[in-house]
Amino acid sequence: MSPAPATPQTHAASTAAAVPDYAALRAEIAGWARKLGFAALGVAGIDLPEDAAHLADWLAQGQHGDMDYMPRHAALRGNPAALQPGTLRVISVRMDYWPAQAADAWQVLGDGERAYIARYALGRDYHGLMRKRLQKLAERIAARIGPFGYRAFADSAPVLEKALARNAGLGWIGKHTLLLSRDAGSYFFLGELFTDLPLPLDAEPAAHCGSCTHCIDICPTRAIVAPRRLDARRCIAYLTIEHKGAIPEELRPLLGNRVFGCDDCQLVCPWNRYARVSTLPDFAPRHGLDAALLCELFAWDETTWSARTEGMALRRAGYAGWLRNLAVALGNAPASAETRAALGARAQHENALVREHVAWALAAQQRKAARGTGQGSSRDAPVV
Structure with a gap:
């Protein structure tokens, strides 16, 4: 041995x-x-x-x-x-x-403008x-x-x-x-x-x-x-970390603001x-990631992402996966001009996976804006 x-x-x-x-x-x-x-x-x-x-x-x-x-x-x-x-x-x-x-x-899970990262x-x-x-x-x-x-x-x-x-x-x-x-x-x-x-x-x-x-x-x-018995194909931890392809569309609204893992x-x-x-x-927690704003994280370029995730498990998702996950969370966020602008800045991203999820998120934001609601995906803490 x-x-x-x-x-x-x-x-x-x-x-x-x-x-x-x-x-x-x-x-x-x-x-x-x-x-x-x-x-x-x-x-x-x-x-x-x-x-x-x-x-x-x-x-x-x-x-x-x-x-x-x-x-x-x-x-x-x-x-x-x-x-x-x-x-x-x-x-x-x-x-x-x-x-x-x-x-x-x-509190973070209930705030659709913030990113939830598994603790x-x-x-x-x-x-x-x-x-x-x-x-x-x-x-x-x-x-x-x-x-x-x-x-x-x-x-x-x-x-x-x-x-x-x-x-x-x-x-x-x-x-x-x-x-x-x-x-x-x-x-x-x-x-x-x-x-x-x-x-x-x-x-x-x-x-x-x-x-x-x-x-x-x-x-x-x-x-x-x-x-x-866990079906990994539906698990948010798997979808946001291990899975390297597109997140199934029917599951994207269910991810809420969970951008890396789920607790x-x-x-x-x-x-x-x-x-x-x-x-x-x-x-x-490093770099305020326990309650960071989605738009701020989405603005990180790859150099910033590499520097701020050094030595962290967040590296496992890869930079494209990180943007993919954030795009979904932004699509689920309350409708706002700031969110749409953040997404629009990535609409022509060089990575096809990122572009696909940004397009989905923009469409979701536009539908909410057309309805005149700012409703995002959130959940109250249950009583146990």
Whole structure:
């Protein structure tokens, strides 16, 4: 295993003369993890037959959209030992991200002139940050017991991270398909260390969604087609980030002012009353993006966009995707001369995808202006 190679045997077998106390080591690892900024840690086995079958069915239904990498590596997702030979256990960690300084999410969603960006994406991209801290955790373990086999992941390889985190005792998979914790809600990132250490396993917790369907009911595009079943082709997070083509016209009005991701199913979840605010400054909002005006963001040229999204998850959409998403939000915004002027300035954009969505948005704005209404797309905060 990499980055600290082990022999073909497991660590336990290769050090049979001095086998560590793995229960005590697991407790030490949890303490080191907390010092590195991880809010929780658990240990899972590597058997995932039911989750692999669920994934296969989801793929067979085509609900992954055009994320071609999903079926390409499906076999590895359900088999950690195939992804990383020698793996016996998976150390799963949680890192809270909800930014204390961010503007109120419901207020932004209710203001059709402002852009809503999923709260996980307002600050630093977590992928590199988490991998570096997982690497440090592995180095601390090696300093304690000597070289061992491991590999760190943070949404960086075909890993069923939610299933592994569930099996590691960090929570259960909610009806919105996200991991939920009784004492931390769902506003957190997950990361993993695949390892050859035979650490004691944690117990999978019971699910506590009960009869609640708030997440299903709130979804603007009805992407949660059944409990724990998400059709990515209708999901706003997929449409505004992963999807690189045109957003289906029938879904555009439903996006409202959501320009990168969507938090609705989490915002209404009763368990997020217990969500933890992040203590890491890395996740604080940058450049006022927690409540920025749509017209101002739409005016960014590519150089400005590149500079202001450096080191952020927003880069994943690409500049053309960013303009596409903003154009849809501007089409959904209250009718105004300023909005029409902003759109008109991009009407002849060099990118055909941008031009198409600008034309749609201009038509939507003109229809609202003709009706004499300034009505935009907004939503009041529900009572939960």
